[in-house]
Amino acid sequence: MTTPVPALIKDLPRAQAQRRILIVLIVAQVLSGAGLAAGVTVGALLAQDMLGTTSLAGVLAALGTAGSALAAVAVGRISQARGRRPGLAAGYLAGAVGSAGIIAAALVGDAVLLFAAMFLYGAGTATNLQARYAGADLAAPAHRARAVSTVLVATTLGGVAGPTLVSPTSDLAHLLGIPDLAGPFLLAGAAYATAALVLGIWLRPDPLLLARALDDDTPPPAFVPQGERATPANTRPADTGDRPRPAERGRRSGVLIGTLVMVVTQLVMVAIMTMTPVHMHDHGHGAAASGLVIAVHIGAMYLPSPLTGWLVDRYDRLTIATASALSLLAAGIVAAGAPGDSVAPLAVALALLGLGWNLGLVAGTAIITDAVPLATRARTQGLVDVCIAIAGAAGGMASGLVVAGAGYPLLAIGGGILALVIVPAVAAAPR
Known part of the structure; x- marks a missing residue:
């Protein structure tokens, strides 16, 4: 041998x-x-x-x-x-x-x-x-x-x-x-x-x-629907007409799911993070307290990355994407129920918020990379990040309007509920 x-x-x-x-x-x-x-x-x-x-x-x-x-x-x-x-x-x-x-x-x-x-x-x-x-x-x-x-x-x-x-x-x-x-x-x-x-x-x-x-850039199998087998690149079943082949549909599904995960997590994170210092200031907290809460939040956004990467590789991209939605929901619930004169619950809420963003970004990035072929990978990734940037801008601008009209607790709980959009999308995605 x-x-x-x-x-x-x-x-x-x-x-x-x-x-x-x-x-x-x-x-x-x-x-x-x-x-x-x-x-x-x-x-x-x-x-x-x-x-x-x-x-x-x-x-x-x-x-x-x-x-x-x-x-x-x-x-x-x-x-x-x-x-x-x-x-x-x-x-x-x-x-x-x-x-x-x-x-x-x-x-x-x-x-x-x-x-x-x-x-x-x-x-x-x-x-x-x-x-x-x-x-x-x-x-x-x-x-x-x-x-x-x-x-x-x-x-x-x-x-x-x-x-x-x-x-x-x-x-x-x-x-x-x-x-x-x-x-x-x-x-x-x-x-x-x-x-x-x-x-x-x-x-x-x-x-x-x-x-x-x-690499020969063969179609990745991660997002080919269950029960379907990708056809070779140079063949097409006679009865499919102009319908996309299973591998092509799988790639599109991967791009859509990965983009959705990162866009939603970015929007929810930016919206709640932006208005938390304002909420704290309105309840008499100084810059030092706000800075501490934001520092905890930023740490939670990045420091868990090695563990998150291991979890995404060890288990399933879509499972960790679901976990990101649940973490954001927990952040919204804790933030909405936090007493105005207490810093600790808001620090916990923003730690969960940062963790949810981290889980979503790492899982979404892996999903996109799995789904997109090398021939078009960088261009697609750039367009995905445009969507993320727009979502962040929208979250930041909308957050002030929501707080002015309905208050910070509604913003927090509403953001957490919005994050749950990820769950049915992930559940419906082909694995």
Whole structure:
């Protein structure tokens, strides 16, 4: 019995390349996470200071989200045509240029330039999220979710460090004659530019291009309906006419389910998270208490990623997607019932909210990656992230209207109930 040497030779560079790629992505994500968190921490405050009103501060966040959505398409298309390395590097470079534009706007006091620069700055956010797909390109199907979670958890390290550097960067800005609130964007610009440099130099081999070279891209069986068998790529049953083949239907089902899971979890998470500090302020809590609750929430969004990835790989993508809906429902119930003068229940609620988002994002990403062939993977993933960005913007804008009209408890419980849309969709999905 002979050893299948060609298969072993083929698998060897894949494993070695995957380890190298994950290391490079982790470094880039730590840097970009620091830049992202630093900018987000003071963005609304800078807008309020420059514009003299809080009414337009939300517009700045909306422009950042719009820029993120457009960048997700651009990064996806560049990655599809030329590989992950140029796509991700270009996205981070755009974020660095946006950071420089925000600093320039603060120097000259130009609100129009501030809005335009914030739109460009949103590219960093989109690229930070798109990087998780690069971690899964070369991963074996049984390890894809763990690869995604490794990239996600790296963002946490930078995300924790970024806000702690707000004060030092503000002091540096003061020494340079730049408005203090623009200081964190010095860090954001440097972090994004360095992340682009790291990816541009060291993300070799390109994970998407190497995956295409190594794989014959046969249709994945994960979402072929039960009881049906995918037909070979060059054949079609005589009586099917123009109907999609089972493998094609399975792929479409996977894309729809994965997108639904991530869109719903993003919308519910952003809606409840956005209004929790406002709710706490209305009940007399200070910035320190709100900051603690949000810190717990952000930690729960990213820190469970290694465990989540193992669960998604070990059990079933759709099972963990269902768990994300139940976690979001629990978050809504706890938040709605939390006494206004108590911080601990809200911290628990937002921890569950972050966990639900994490479960949904890792499971949804794995579902999408399983379902989409390499030939169109990056472009499809970019379009999916556009939907996620739009859902986040919609959740943020709608949350204020709901709280103003019906109160925070109704927003929380309504968001939890909305998350249950995932359950029947998952139950109806072919496995």
